[in-house]
Structure formats: structure tokens, C-alpha cells
Amino acid sequence: MANEEVAMAQITWQILGAGAIGCLFAAKLKQQGEQVHLVLKPNKSTSSLTLVNLDGKTHRFEVSASDKLQRQASVILVCLKAWQVTDAIKQHLTNIHPDSIVVLLHNGMGTLAPCQALLPHHRIWQASTTHGALLESAFAVRHTGQGETLIGHSQLQSLIELTPAEQPQTLNQADVVTALDDALPASRWSLNIGHAIWTKLVINCAINPLTALQQVRNGILAEAHYRPSLQRICQECCAVANADGVALKTDDLLAKVEQVIHATANNYSSMNRDFFYQRPTENDYILGYVIARAKALKITVSTCQTLYQELQHREHTLCQPPS
Ligand SMILES: NC(=O)C1=CN([C@@H]2O[C@H](COP(=O)(O)OP(=O)(O)OC[C@H]3O[C@@H](n4cnc5c(N)ncnc54)[C@H](OP(=O)(O)O)[C@@H]3O)[C@@H](O)[C@H]2O)C=CC1
Ligand SMILES: CC(C)(CO)C(=O)C(=O)O
Known part of the structure; x- marks a missing residue:
């Protein structure tokens, strides 16, 4: 044969x-x-x-x-x-x-x-x-x-x-x-799985933290007042990805984020549900990963940093057993 x-x-x-x-x-x-x-x-x-x-x-x-x-x-x-x-x-x-x-x-x-x-x-x-x-x-x-x-x-x-x-x-x-x-x-x-995984990472950096902190469905992020935050997150992630050798563009990422917001408008993000049910989140592997790479590459990612800290604070407060 x-x-x-x-x-x-x-x-x-x-x-x-x-x-x-x-x-x-x-x-x-x-x-x-x-x-x-x-x-x-x-x-x-x-x-x-x-x-x-x-x-x-x-x-x-x-x-x-x-x-x-x-x-x-x-x-x-x-x-x-x-x-x-x-x-x-x-x-x-x-x-x-x-x-x-x-x-x-x-x-x-x-x-x-x-x-x-x-x-x-x-x-x-x-x-x-x-x-x-x-x-x-x-x-x-x-x-x-x-x-x-x-x-x-x-x-x-x-x-x-x-x-x-x-x-x-x-x-x-x-x-x-x-x-x-x-x-x-x-x-x-x-x-080029690195490109695909980084793209999904940025989508998660943009959608998951905001929907978890605000306890809203993904579709709410289509409201115009969220656009500047989404754009800054995409910009910061893009700078880190590029320095890490992954060719992404801020405008393409923002368009993908908006596409996912529309396609999953009625859904709650996984981080939203983790917060809701007081389960540990994947924050350390989503924003935390971008921040760790940014630090190693000496890039400032202040919006990601602020969101990360807010999530850590809220997660630890939520997951505390009642006294
Ligand atoms: N659900 C979805 O629609 C999507 C999920 N993802 C991603 O896929 C990944 C998995 O998500 P999901 O399936 O929803 O998560 P789940 O929490 O539903 O699944 C993980 C499962 O693994 C079990 N588990 C944990 N540790 C061990 C171990 N050491 N040995 C054997 N089993 C173990 C958990 O048990 P226990 O709960 O008891 O700890 C749980 O049943 C996540 O990164 C998520 O973000 C991506 C796209 C869509
Ligand atoms: C794409 C998105 C944001 C869909 O909800 C997701 O992967 C998640 O919730 O973790």
C-alpha cells in the first residue's frame, strides 16, 4: 500500500x-x-x-x-x-x-x-x-x-x-x-498560533475585565463611552505584542473586539461569571500576562495595570469568606 x-x-x-x-x-x-x-x-x-x-x-x-x-x-x-x-x-x-x-x-x-x-x-x-x-x-x-x-x-x-x-x-x-x-x-x-492566541488574549483583555467589574453583558460595551477604554487597552496590548515579535495592529484589534462584542452581545464573559459566582478568575493569565511581558520589555501599560489592580482588589474582597 x-x-x-x-x-x-x-x-x-x-x-x-x-x-x-x-x-x-x-x-x-x-x-x-x-x-x-x-x-x-x-x-x-x-x-x-x-x-x-x-x-x-x-x-x-x-x-x-x-x-x-x-x-x-x-x-x-x-x-x-x-x-x-x-x-x-x-x-x-x-x-x-x-x-x-x-x-x-x-x-x-x-x-x-x-x-x-x-x-x-x-x-x-x-x-x-x-x-x-x-x-x-x-x-x-x-x-x-x-x-x-x-x-x-x-x-x-x-x-x-x-x-x-x-x-x-x-x-x-x-x-x-x-x-x-x-x-x-x-x-x-x-x-502562526502565537498570532491567534495573542489576538484572543487582547479580546479577553478588552471585554472580560470591564464586563466583570461592571457586572454587565458583553453587548453593553458597544456603548460609545466605553470606546476610549477599549482603544487604550488595544493600543497597550498591541505595543507589547509587537515588541514580543507578534505583528498586530491596534485598529484591527479594536475592530475584532467590536465584532466579538456584537456577536456575543447577550452573553456574560467568563470573568463576569467568575466574579458573579465568586470563583478565581484568569486575570493573572490575561491582563497579568500582558503586564508581565510589558515589564520585561520596558513598556508602560497604565490602563491594563489599573484594571488589573482593580480586578485583584475586587476578586480578593469577593472571595473572602464572611467574618
Ligand atoms: N466555556 C466556554 O464557553 C469557553 C471557555 N474557554 C476557556 O477554556 C478554558 C476551560 O474553560 P471551562 O471549560 O469553561 O472551565 P471549567 O471550570 O468549566 O472546566 C475546568 C474543569 O477542570 C476541572 N479540574 C481542575 N483541576 C483539575 C485537575 N487537576 N485534574 C482534573 N480536572 C481538573 C475543574 O474542576 P473544578 O471545577 O471542580 O475545579 C473543572 O471541571 C478556560 O481557559 C476558559 O476561559 C474558551 C472559550 C469558550
Ligand atoms: C470572547 C469572550 C469575551 C466571550 O465572552 C470570552 O472568551 C470569555 O468570555 O472569556
Whole structure:
């Protein structure tokens, strides 16, 4: 059989984090007949997953689940909040098979370097999704918004990819992306994932803090008096991204932010909900990441700094147990 006719290898998917996004990807992959294992927190268990699709139809799937990663070559989709990622990778480190691909799928930035330090010889990919998912009860997810998922790896990771002798034979990029696209379209490989992730980061820097602090839906930010703040946030983030080697333009970013505000006008941002339910936010990985890079690159980001501090103050006040 010619090489290109070789049947696609069956991929094992392990989903680390069975929250909204983890259950969405797990259920969609199951729906497509893929082999899926859910990795849960200790003391949690399930043998099924419920998915409500965009058309309102409900589907139930049997699923393998445990509090351990299975030590086998697999695609490990890390569907955690950014602040949970490093601890989770440490917790499961000994079960991450050398041939596995670890895909970091979260909002914000700042987890790649610690994960690379923990897994220096593994393929670590990054992903960004604009799908919407809501966990209606444990292991029951509603797909709330059609989006797309971009996957790619940093330049540093591509050096690992360039060593054919060390290439794991069991999983390859095209098979992984094709399987994901079949399960949850549109999913595609990005040759410049840094650009995509920075763009999403700026969208989150603009929308999440303001909607959390004001406790308003995303659509409220279309009011004219928010425009100067949105513009300053985009300008500051753009200066940092550019100095970090990522080619973004303030006007393009502002247009994207406005597009997302309109497209998600009736939604509450994730940070808004985290505030509302008094859960930890991803602030350190959203504004906090921009501020850390700005400091390293000696760039002033005063609007981001003010918003970051206000969020930290409010988060710590809100999350204090009542005295
Ligand atoms: N929901 C959405 O529509 C979208 C979300 N995103 C981003 O995707 C990421 C995931 O979001 P989302 O799914 O909503 O978040 P969730 O909080 O719903 O999911 C995270 C899940 O992982 C569990 N978990 C935490 N630590 C571990 C661990 N060590 N081992 C196993 N499981 C663990 C959590 O349990 P517990 O809750 O008990 O801690 C929770 O069930 C975030 O960065 C979010 O911003 C991006 C686009 C859209
Ligand atoms: C794009 C946006 C702002 C949609 O609400 C989001 O990603 C979030 O809420 O975290």
C-alpha cells in the first residue's frame, strides 16, 4: 500500500478537565466514534456524558473516566482554567507517555513555558477556540455557540518536530486536526498560533475585565463611552505584542473586539461569571500576562495595570469568606 493510502491511525483522546469545554470536546469526539478518556479530579466519577447540540437535540454517550491519565500515546487535550494547568501537569506528569501530544486549550497566556519546562521532550501544542459551552450540570454540556478552533505549536516546539528520528510514529499532526475537525468543525492547523492566541488574549483583555467589574453583558460595551477604554487597552496590548515579535495592529484589534462584542452581545464573559459566582478568575493569565511581558520589555501599560489592580482588589474582597 502506498504511504499516502495508509489508513488513519485510531487516536486515543484524553481530556484533562471535564468542565464546559472539556465535556464539549469529549462529547463531540464520542459522537464521531473516537476513543475518549476523561480525566477527572479525585473523588469524581462518571460513566456517561450528555450533550445538547446547537439544534437543541440531546445525546448521551458512555465514556471512560477516571482520576488518572492512561499512560499511552494519546492526544491530551488540557481543558482547564489557565491557573489550573501547571499543577495539573505536575500531578499527572509520570503518566504522560513520551509519544503523547499535549494540547493546551485555554484563555489567557503564560502556561506554555512552565509546561515546556516540565515536559522538555514532548510535543506541546497550543489551541484557541471560539466555541461556546455551558455546563448545565456535572458531565452535561450545552453547545452554546458555533466557533472555530485553531491549533499550532510555537517556533521552539517546531525544532522538536524537525528531528525525524525522534518523531513519534503513532500520532501525526494531520490525523489529529482532521479528526478534530470532523468532530467539532471548524478546527484547523495554524502556522502562526502565537498570532491567534495573542489576538484572543487582547479580546479577553478588552471585554472580560470591564464586563466583570461592571457586572454587565458583553453587548453593553458597544456603548460609545466605553470606546476610549477599549482603544487604550488595544493600543497597550498591541505595543507589547509587537515588541514580543507578534505583528498586530491596534485598529484591527479594536475592530475584532467590536465584532466579538456584537456577536456575543447577550452573553456574560467568563470573568463576569467568575466574579458573579465568586470563583478565581484568569486575570493573572490575561491582563497579568500582558503586564508581565510589558515589564520585561520596558513598556508602560497604565490602563491594563489599573484594571488589573482593580480586578485583584475586587476578586480578593469577593472571595473572602464572611467574618
Ligand atoms: N466555556 C466556554 O464557553 C469557553 C471557555 N474557554 C476557556 O477554556 C478554558 C476551560 O474553560 P471551562 O471549560 O469553561 O472551565 P471549567 O471550570 O468549566 O472546566 C475546568 C474543569 O477542570 C476541572 N479540574 C481542575 N483541576 C483539575 C485537575 N487537576 N485534574 C482534573 N480536572 C481538573 C475543574 O474542576 P473544578 O471545577 O471542580 O475545579 C473543572 O471541571 C478556560 O481557559 C476558559 O476561559 C474558551 C472559550 C469558550
Ligand atoms: C470572547 C469572550 C469575551 C466571550 O465572552 C470570552 O472568551 C470569555 O468570555 O472569556
